[in-house]
Amino acid sequence: MSMADRDGLIWFDGELVPWRDANVHVLTHTLHYGMGCFEGVRAYATEKGTAIFRLKEHTDRLFDSAKILGMEMPFSKAEINEAQRAAVRENNLKEAYLRPMVFFGSEGMGLRADNLKTHVIVAAWEWPSYMSPEARELGIKVQTSSFTRHHVNISVTRAKANGQYINSMMALAEAQRGGYDEALMLDPQGYVAEGTGENVFVVKNDVIYTPSLTACLNGITRNTVFHMARHFGYELVEKQITRDEMYIADEVFFTGTAAEVLPVRELDGRTIGEGRRGPVTERIQSMYFDVVGGKQTLDAEWLSPVA
Ligand code: PMP
Known part of the structure; x- marks a missing residue:
């Protein structure tokens, strides 16, 4: 329709x-x-x-x-x-x-x-799930994009601006043509930035890493993950992340309002961890659905009733 x-x-x-x-x-x-x-x-x-x-x-x-x-x-x-x-x-x-x-x-x-x-x-x-229900469990296949994420001084990336998404659309189309579900964009220095409409997290030895805000949108789901990580007692580190760090990570997942919490099972043909949703991702994802559905409260201000 x-x-x-x-x-x-x-x-x-x-x-x-x-x-x-x-x-x-x-x-x-x-x-x-x-x-x-x-x-x-x-x-x-x-x-x-x-x-x-x-x-x-x-x-x-x-x-x-x-x-x-x-x-x-x-x-x-x-x-x-x-x-x-x-x-x-x-x-x-x-x-x-x-x-x-x-x-x-x-x-x-x-x-x-x-x-x-x-x-x-x-x-x-109504827009149920950005990816298939299986993807939530099994994870998605991602390709590092040949399109670089915008430099902070080119189109002021703190803004969620319409025009920024030309870049995301080209990256996604390229990934999909290659048989991948999503693209991973690198920043102009070559460090990991974000997905086309998602922030990215890397898990290694139970520590959670994510790029800092100079490389990605200030995602609200990203911030929700920070709260959940604190709740579970995981150390969470914002830092520059390299592409090869992702290849050898235990787990990688994307976050976003549309994508929610989405495991990445493969990047550039390399299997990430066990090649399916890992235990940290599963805990975060499961809590995310509980929090958005009001089954668990991290902050009483987060749910605004429409009635
Ligand atoms: N990065 C980009 C480029 C996005 O478009 C989005 C979606 N708004 C995100 C990250 C995730 O942000 P949020 O969790 O606020 O939806």
Whole structure:
């Protein structure tokens, strides 16, 4: 089914509009130059009803992205939080993927932005698992990409900016053409950065390693893993990681709102560890699903009910 041809409502500049009417003009600025920012958020069914996971952190990151890009937000954080709750609630979704997106409209063309207006949409729909259920258990096959992750000073990588994803899409397409599930991108110095839409973690001798924020997006799932690692008493180290360190790791896993916690079983044709989900990944993954589903609480503020 086309993403444009669905029943339901989309929050568009302050109003809930019918899904098929949530349209923009072909001269929409962001469509031409990629200047915009977005979030990927999930809502999960819990015993107390549907709740959005870490809504505050996602909204904060959206506003940070807009600030970095110099886009003035025309709504408050409280309004954008309520827009996200409404997009889930008014579409009667029990579980949902949410896409808030901030873009320039068709008020003008050319690279100057001072005559443009910032618009915001929030869409929500059912989007079960990014990978197959087997992948959650058996892990995925990954290839180191020939596409380098953006330098911090080229497209300001702290922002989750629309245009950044040209790079991710090319890396993913290259990996998929080669028969892999995902790509691993290296930073401009050649150290491990992240997946096309995921952060990456490496486990060696029960210590968990991950690249520092100069090499990757400030992932909210990444931060959730930090809390879980602390809960389990694992040492967690942020550092520069090399590609060969990954080859000889005990376990590797990806994290992201869409991907959740995903084991990597193979990188560049080398089997990682036992070639399936390892014990540390399994503990983290299992706790992640308990936390997002409200079965276990690490921080009472993390679940925002939509009702
Ligand atoms: N890195 C990139 C490049 C991403 O697009 C994402 C998805 N937002 C992530 C990491 C993971 O971030 P999060 O856990 O906040 O979804």
